Structures are given as structure tokens and as C-alpha cells.
Amino acid sequence: MFIQFEDEVKSVLKRAFEITGFRFSDLSLEESEHADLATSAAFRLGAACGKSPISIAREVRDAIRLDDSELIGRVEVAGPYINFFVSEKYFSRTVERIHAEGVDFGSVTGTGGKKVIVEHTSANPNGPLHVGHIRNSIIGDTLARILRRCGWDVEVQYYVNDMGRQIAVVAWAFEHFELDSSMKSDHAIADMYQRANQLLEEDEERWKEVNELMQRVEGGDELVLKQFSRVVEPAMDGIRETLKRLNIDHDVFISESSFVTSGDVFKIVEDLKRTGRVRVDDGAFVVDLKDLGIEKSLVLQRRDGTTLYTTRDLAYHRWKAEQCDWMIDVLGSDHKLVSRQLRLVLDLIGVKQPDIVIFEFVSLPEGSMSTRKGVFISADELLDEIKKHALEEVSTRRPDTSPEFKERVAEIVGRAAIRYDIIKVSADKAMVFNWREALDFEKQGAPFIQYAHARACSILRRARGDGEEDDLGSADPTLLTGESERELIKKMAYLPKAIERAGQDLKPHILAAYARELAESFNQFYRDSPVLNAEEDLRRARLMLVDAARTTLAITLETLGMEAPEEM
């Protein structure tokens, strides 16, 4: 409903500018603590036409006609600011609308099925996901959910790097070690990877054998590819299992090698040669990007005729581009330069460019993580540990409940807590993983939001138990005039805007902050406004509000990839 209010403000303001004859280029609308929406346009208009901003603000205010608007209640001038406030109707309409639309509130539907492919995680299958990888997964998955709500037909892809050097190392190690079958498969692969690296360090000569595998696989040698898949498959099985525990799902897993066997990589090289930008450097083909602002030229094909990771990535993107209207890649900050190169080169051959969402690294207090050295905290370990803590929490808080209940709550609270801690922080901020903080359930994180939802459900459950409130249709939301009722409704009305902003800016942390504020508003309402003991009409109106809050919290949680428990 906030978006509709904003539209009305834009329209009346535009008209007022026309009437007063001010040339506007920018309405300068901003959310403000002093109003529901405000504009500081008078400052700029004042500078442009030599009048005082204050008098301009008054003039514009006087020209504003609210005849056609029902969501704007009043307009006030405060110095040079013009402040807009929502109307009475805004509140009742919001509650009614959420009641009518249910879980579709805040969803844009029927946009013609424009398709976006979100690529995320795409971690090398040489070990389990660690706490750095899952920042990628969680950002990507949350974005996918947000864009789905924004009306996009979203497909999520995992690009499987099944022919990298790391994979070759493990494939080579298969000739020397047994896979430890007592471990989860991806952990067993990592273990083998580490042992192989030790062996290679001790005897540098052995690299020759690994390099031979690399050469053969880059030439598309089916036999070696099969050997590689003995590594990739168990690793991917383990990774998929971890992702599932995080409530993350991919639609398509596409392997890097498929672009070699299909010949697509070589077509890319040929097409680029035709652009006249490719030069031969010591037998290798490279693309010069100096005039496009990048000193470092991009190597497409080695002297020996094989291609590189980036070349295959180009082929992958061309293939992807043909299937969608928009591409988004979620990548770690180490890919900043490469992804810029990728975008430029794609443009050279007329392929649309992906939007790249870059996130900064997650490190450990003692330094950066390394699968090779075995220095990392795996996502599985974190999930197990947090579930253990969640189980302790639920056991002390709800000692009377069944073991199954405790188990289920611990699982959904645990994974949500992990997701929230990661998604709440802006992607361009480096993070240091901290066990104490990760396992802290007291702070305002996911459990706080889930708890608000459970509280709402609890009230509704009791009301239903009283045998009355199944028809909230007859409730009168205009009775909801209390301060904290109003604040809560305003927050609920903002949900579609929060989702829209997060989607437009590709910044999922915006939604995380919103979720926390929404839960806070509900908790304040919960404190101030007794529902079940209220007088009959008010009771029914408040039940309708609680129901709308429950819906809004559930939508928000779902979009963040977190379960909304009815009880916890």
C-alpha cells in the first residue's frame, strides 16, 4: 500500500509543480522520520529561480489538490520541506488488502513471464561448502526469492567446475588413496584433496602427472572426464545435501566440461577472432581490452590450443543468455576483475551482459579459509553446532514439549539463524566468522522474527479455540487507532516496497532489516494491545490485524528462505 501512496504523492506533486510553473526534473521524494514521505525539492527550485525555498514550499503546498487521492491524509510544510502523511483510509485499506490477498500480498504477478537466471554458489566440487561459500548461496537464494516475488520467472543455476586443476589433483589422488567412506562424501573428497596436495608438495615431479590429466581433459578426453566425475559426483552430492539443509534449491546444474564437449568454447574463440580484437601473443590468443579500461588482456586459448576457465565461462554465458531476459551472477570479490572482463567480452560478441552481485569475503579470526590446507569451518559443522544450541534453547524454554517438536523447532530456527546472520549484512562488507555471535539466540535475529510469527499464530489459535473467529470479514479495521496498531500497519504496508527495493538494487539485506522492524512493531503491538480480552468489535478488528501481521511475517520469512513456525 505504501507504493500506491507514493504514486499518489508523485502524481499530486507533479500536478502542483505544473500549476505553479516550476520546472521539475526531480521530485526528490524521500522517506523521513518527520513524515510518511517528504520532498526537499524546494531547495533546488529555490536555487534555480532565486526565490526562498520556504516560499516555494508554501506555494507548491497551496497548489496541491488532494481531490483524487484517498491515501494522502494531509500535506504540511515544515520550512522548505513538504511533508505528506497517510490518510485514515490508508490503514484500513492496508489491513483489508492483506486479508484479501493473503500470501500474495506484495507479489507482482502477470508480468508476461520474463525470465531471469540467477547463478549462485558454483563452488568448486573439491570439498564441502564452508562458511564463505554459503554467503554466496544465501545471497543468491534470497535474491531468487525476492525476484520471484517481483514477478520474474526465476531459474537458479549452479555452474559445476568439473575440469579445474583442483579436480585434477583429486582425480590423480584416486590412484594413490582410498576415499574414506565413513565421512560425508564431500568431506571425504576434501580430505583426499588435502592429502594429495601434501604429496605433491613433497614431490614436485608428480605435478607432471596432474598436468597431463589437465591437458587431456581440456582437450575433451572422455576417459579422463569420467575419471574426474568420480570426484565431482560425490562432492556435488554432499554439496546438494548441505544446500538442502539451508533450504536452498537449484533448478539446473550445468557442467563446465559440457561446453568443451559440445564445441561451444571453440566457437567463442572463433567469433571473437572475427571482431579483430584478438591478437596472438607467444602462440596464445588474447583479447586486448586496454581501450575499454582494462590493462590486463584476457587469454582465450593457450599456446597448446586448449582453452581456459574464462573462455568456458564465456560459452556458458552465451548459452545462458539465449534462454532468458536477464542474468545475475553472484560472485566473490576475487572475481571482480574477471567478471568485468567477461562482461566486456560478451558485449563484443553481442551477448547481453549479466549483472554481477559481488560479495566480500568471510574469513576466520585467524585469517582466510583454505580448502587445500583444511583451514575452514564447513557449513555442515556450523549447521550441526547451531542446531545443538537451538535444541538446548528450546528444551529450556519449552520443557513440556515432545522431542519431535524440539527437534523440528531446532532445525528451522537453526538454519534461519544462519541465513539471517549472513543476509543482514551488506554484501560489500567483509565478515569475520565468530562462533560466539553465530550461536547467540538472544540478539534480534531470525528467531526474533519467527517468534513474532509464532505469537501471532498463538493468538489466532486461541481465538479459534473460543469457536468464534473464522469470519474476520465482518471486522472493522477503522477501529485500529492505537499508536502501536498504526505503527504495525504502516510497517505491513511497506512490505511490497521493501521487496521492490531489495530486488531493484539487488540488495537482499534491505529485506532482512525490514523483517526485523516488522517483528519489532508486532511485539510492541503485542505489549500494548490485548486482543483476546478486548471488547467484542475491537477484539474482532485486532484479530484481523493479528491475522494480517501473521501473513506479512510469513511472507517476509518465506522470501528470506526461513520457515515461519506456528509454535516454537
Added chain:
RNA sequence: GGGCGUGUGGCCUAGUGGAUAUGGCGGCAGCCUCCUAAGCUGUAGGUCAGGGGUUCGAAUCCCUUCACGCCCGCCA
């Protein structure tokens, strides 16, 4: 050395041109005969890394210095 990014109370963090800088954690002081206290209320705590500039107005833009991270492979 060059490029990109980050720097906000003890710790973490929101805010990238607008009104007294947002929250959390931790601290201190309170609130359960009442819908789940995984909750609520109050309070202390700030040279928005330093300096200079632009602007009616700067955490936000420009210049500069410093600190930290990532990148600068015919690796992936």
C-alpha cells in the same frame, strides 16, 4: 607499484546529498496473578578513520593521507 572495495559508540551494523546519524550485542536500571519473557521499557555510550575542498546543506560528492580486504597467472 596499479585497480576495485571497506573504514560509523567497547564489538557488529543501517544510512551514498537533506531535518536532532539506524539498530543490535555487551553495560546499567526496570517489567511476567494478563494472548509464549526467544518478549517489552528506560538509560549511558559518537571528532561517521585523519586532513582539505564543493554545497543553502556532507557519514554520503571531489582531492589527499592512513588502515584493512580482494585482484593484477597461457590457475580456477
